[in-house]
Amino acid sequence: xxxxxxxxxxxxxxxxxxxxxxxxxxxxxxxxxxxxxxxxxxxxxxxxxxxxxxxxxxxxxxxxxxxxxxxxx
Numbered sequence: 798x799x800x801x802x803x804x805x806x807x808x809x810x811x812x813x814x815x816x817x818x819x820x821x822x823x824x825x826x827x828x829x830x831x832x833x834x835x836x837x838x839x840x841x842x843x844x845x846x847x848x849x850x851x852x853x854x855x856x857x858x859x860x861x862x863x864x865x866x867x868x869x870x
Contacts, residue, residue, distance in 0.1 A: 818864045
């Protein structure tokens, strides 16, 4: 493996795709937060709902895997 990843086009493309992936993940998390009948942050931080925390963690991993697969092609 050479230094192909160090070329400006590949490096900037990777940065762009990473930013797009983070934006899509954040947007999907906000949408899911809005459609749930309660406030996720309040339930997780103030009430320390561990079961909801595990569900949100699994959902976050799932969305991240989908975004990464879509970007990677």
